[in-house]
Amino acid sequence: MKEVKNITVLGAGAMGGQIAALAAEAGYKVTVRDIKQEFLDKGRKLMSDAWDKRVKRGEFTAEKKEELLGRLSFIVDVKEAVKDADLVIEAVPEIMDLKKAVAKEVSEVARDDMVFATNTSSLSIAEIAKAAKHPERVVGTHYFNPPSFMPLLEIVHGKVTSEDAIQVAETAAKAMRRTVIHVIDVPGFVANRIFCVMSNESDWAIAHNEAKTALEVDSALKFKLGLPMGLLELEDTLTNGVIDVEYHVMEYFAETLDKSYRPAPLLESLYKAKNYGKKTGKGYYDWTDGKTNEIPMNAGANFDPICVLACGVNESAKLLEIKATTRDEIDIAVQLGLNFPRGILRMADSEGIDNIVNELNRLYTTYKDERYKPSSVLTKMVAEGKLGRKTGEGFYSYGFGKFEFVKLTANKETKVARLVLNRPSRANSLNLDFVAEINKALDEVENDNNVRCIVISGAGSNFCGGADVSAFAQGKADSVLKFSDYGQTLYTRMEVYPKPIIAAINGAAIGGGLELALACDIRIMSKKAQLRFPELTLGLIPGWGGTQRAIRLIGGTRAKEMVLLADAVTPEKAVEWGLVNFIAEPDKFEAMVDEISKKLANGAPLAQKMAKALLYYGAQGDQRTGAFIETEAAASLSLTKDLNEGITSLFSRRAPKFKGQ
Numbered sequence: 001m002k003e004v005k006n007i008t009v010l011g012a013g014a015m016g017g018q019i020a021a022l023a024a025e026a027g028y029k030v031t032v033r034d035i036k037q038e039f040l041d042k043g044r045k046l047m048s049d050a051w052d053k054r055v056k057r058g059e060f061t062a063e064k065k066e067e068l069l070g071r072l073s074f075i076v077d078v079k080e081a082v083k084d085a086d087l088v089i090e091a092v093p094e095i096m097d098l099k100k101a102v103a104k105e106v107s108e109v110a111r112d113d114m115v116f117a118t119n120t121s122s123l124s125i126a127e128i129a130k131a132a133k134h135p136e137r138v139v140g141t142h143y144f145n146p147p148s149f150m151p152l153l154e155i156v157h158g159k160v161t162s163e164d165a166i167q168v169a170e171t172a173a174k175a176m177r178r179t180v181i182h183v184i185d186v187p188g189f190v191a192n193r194i195f196c197v198m199s200n201e202s203d204w205a206i207a208h209n210e211a212k213t214a215l216e217v218d219s220a221l222k223f224k225l226g227l228p229m230g231l232l233e234l235e236d237t238l239t240n241g242v243i244d245v246e247y248h249v250m251e252y253f254a255e256t257l258d259k260s261y262r263p264a265p266l267l268e269s270l271y272k273a274k275n276y277g278k279k280t281g282k283g284y285y286d287w288t289d290g291k292t293n294e295i296p297m298n299a300g301a302n303f304d305p306i307c308v309l310a311c312g313v314n315e316s317a318k319l320l321e322i323k324a325t326t327r328d329e330i331d332i333a334v335q336l337g338l339n340f341p342r343g344i345l346r347m348a349d350s351e352g353i354d355n356i357v358n359e360l361n362r363l364y365t366t367y368k369d370e371r372y373k374p375s376s377v378l379t380k381m382v383a384e385g386k387l388g389r390k391t392g393e394g395f396y397s398y399g400f401g402k403f404e405f406v407k408l409t410a411n412k413e414t415k416v417a418r419l420v421l422n423r424p425s426r427a428n429s430l431n432l433d434f435v436a437e438i439n440k441a442l443d444e445v446e447n448d449n450n451v452r453c454i455v456i457s458g459a460g461s462n463f464c465g466g467a468d469v470s471a472f473a474q475g476k477a478d479s480v481l482k483f484s485d486y487g488q489t490l491y492t493r494m495e496v497y498p499k500p501i502i503a504a505i506n507g508a509a510i511g512g513g514l515e516l517a518l519a520c521d522i523r524i525m526s527k528k529a530q531l532r533f534p535e536l537t538l539g540l541i542p543g544w545g546g547t548q549r550a551i552r553l554i555g556g557t558r559a560k561e562m563v564l565l566a567d568a569v570t571p572e573k574a575v576e577w578g579l580v581n582f583i584a585e586p587d588k589f590e591a592m593v594d595e596i597s598k599k600l601a602n603g604a605p606l607a608q609k610m611a612k613a614l615l616y617y618g619a620q621g622d623q624r625t626g627a628f629i630e631t632e633a634a635a636s637l638s639l640t641k642d643l644n645e646g647i648t649s650l651f652s653r654r655a656p657k658f659k660g661q
């Protein structure tokens with residue numbers, strides 16, 4: 001593969017300017033070309049202003065900014081602009097004839113080995129490539145807006161795109177800090193295919209009278225399904241309104257995929273009335289008074305968003321069916337491109353593939369639209385009994401050591417297992433599947449003799465930001481009961497779990513995350529962390545044992561202060577109150593966790609197990625009962641090899657070697 005040194009970006013607009021800035025930051029020599037000098041001046045100013053902001057924030061120096069600007073040239077003459085380019089990234093308006101004209105013009109004056117990457121978000125790469133002198137050197141590179149915040153890049157392979165062109169595009173993309181996924185040249189590629197279909201389906205739900213209003217659909221998508229925003233609200237607000245774009249995309253899908261993908265009725269009437277969303281004042285919602293939208297949590301209680309989810313899963317399965325991309329790439333695309341809280345195929349596994357297929361069949365039989373027909377990928381999974389989490393196998397497998405939210409490793413030498421809460425993009429917040437995985441991880445190390453102590457910490461900068469509130473959006477006390485009981489059961493189990501558990505509180509431990517820490521045996525807190533019960537500020541209560549453990553650990557006065565005032569507790573206060581055992585400077589935190597976990601892992605396992613049970617059960621009854629069970633426990637430990645080893649080692653002045661026997 002040829003080394004990339006010079007990149008030319010065509011178009012200094014919303015996307016081109018930022019793509020050029022990323023290329024300069026990656027160290028490339030960058031030329032920006034637009035059709036008029038004034039467009040180039042405007043683009044240069046936007047880049048310069050954005051870098052000034054970063055200098056102000058202390059992200060880099062003013063000299064660095066000048067160095068970046070020094071890597072950029074701004075040229076109107078096309079021949080001059082592309083003559084040295086190894087890679088040309090085209091970001092001109094989304095018009096097929098224009099893209100083709102640009103591909104033709106550029107490939108005629110550029111070097112023969114130049115790679116032409118188009119940033120189209122919906123047009124066919126093969127069609128654009130036809131106009132180029134070397135169609136095999138044309139590739140799609142679909143950046144997401146704004147590229148400075150959205151790291152996803154879809155690399156789209158046209159029918160004749162060469163391996164070399166793909167590699168050139170990928171190398172440059174990685175240098176520009178992109179997370180790359182690959183997809184063949186299909187309508188909408190991955191993220192927009194799923195987004196547009198699910199948004200259109202949200203609209204169909206209203207047309208079909210399954211939901212009454214946009215508010216009802218959006219509330220269910222947001223609070224029940226856990227999407228960051230309702231999809232209709234998103235159509236109104238994304239870059240100030242994309243209803244016009246969505247309408248054209250669905251027309252395009254209807255032409256290229258199947259006519260049943262046509263724009264849904266409300267979308268069509270909004271488009272025809274030129275109500276494109278925020279930018280025109282009206283869309284699915286009225287924005288004319290300038291207010292931000294408020295979606296009430298309980299507005300979607302009567303609408304089941306499974307119809308929207310099932311259609312998104314079906315589109316994903318259809319992409320897999322034609323081998324357009326892979327399972328992992330689909331899940332990366334929806335998380336990084338659409339800000340979904342989880343991969344859509346992970347969501348399907350949790351919902352149950354049979355439930356997804358049943359829903360698609362229901363929609364198909366009721367509304368007779370081809371797009372609802374379940375993909376053969378899904379029906380085959382059902383036939384093979386691969387129904388998702390409940391059968392241990394779905395799009396992913398859920399066997400031993402296989403987790404979505406937890407990272408579990410065990411060090412045979414130290415006998416310490418590390419259980420990392422691994423959902424950093426959502427502050428490691430807990431949902432029911434997450435809680436189930438912590439339980440499963442504890443199962444996996446419970447009988448492992450090579451594990452004597454478990455350390456729980458959080459991936460990224462948080463320990464655990466709390467628990468999902470979706471149970472509260474169901475409008476049923478039953479759902480909340482199940483949700484609360486799930487957490488209570490796990491946390492109680494941890495208190496009597498036969499091995500010591502350390503909470504290594506590396507960052508914020510909030511709500512359900514703090515309750516998790518309180519159920520551990522020892523708490524070590526970094527001085528950059530904070531603890532907080534925010535529940536009462538939301539009209540909730542700490543529902544996973546928080547009130548009960550807090551009062552036992554720190555007494556009524558302090559527990560009431562924490563719960564009722566809902567303020568953050570600093571590390572200094574936390575250790576003074578006895579809410580945590582130790583605090584450490586951030587740079588000494590890991591060393592402290594290592595030292596204490598090793599010490600516990602070298603302890604006498606049977607005595608530790610018994611002591612934990614005594615400290616828990618004994619505290620539930622009166623003191624005399626506690627003393628009695630303590631006596632019984634002492635007797636049952638008296639004949640163990642560990643006790644013999646402990647006392648022998650004491651008199652032999654050596655460290656004991658406990659075996660748990």
Ligand SMILES: NC(=O)c1ccc[n+]([C@@H]2O[C@H](COP(=O)([O-])OP(=O)(O)OC[C@H]3O[C@@H](n4cnc5c(N)ncnc54)[C@H](O)[C@@H]3O)[C@@H](O)[C@H]2O)c1
Binds near residue numbers: 239
């Ligand atoms: N804006 C988004 O949200 C977004 C997201 C992903 C992809 N895209 C895609 O990126 C591309 C550009 O979109 P945008 O939003 O930056 O558009 P834009 O209108 O902001 O910018 C396009 C720029 O291209 C210039 N231009 C027109 N003809 C040209 C030519 N022949 N040579 C060089 N420059 C030319 C225009 O003068 C303008 O400055 C489109 O294909 C769009 O679909 C946009």
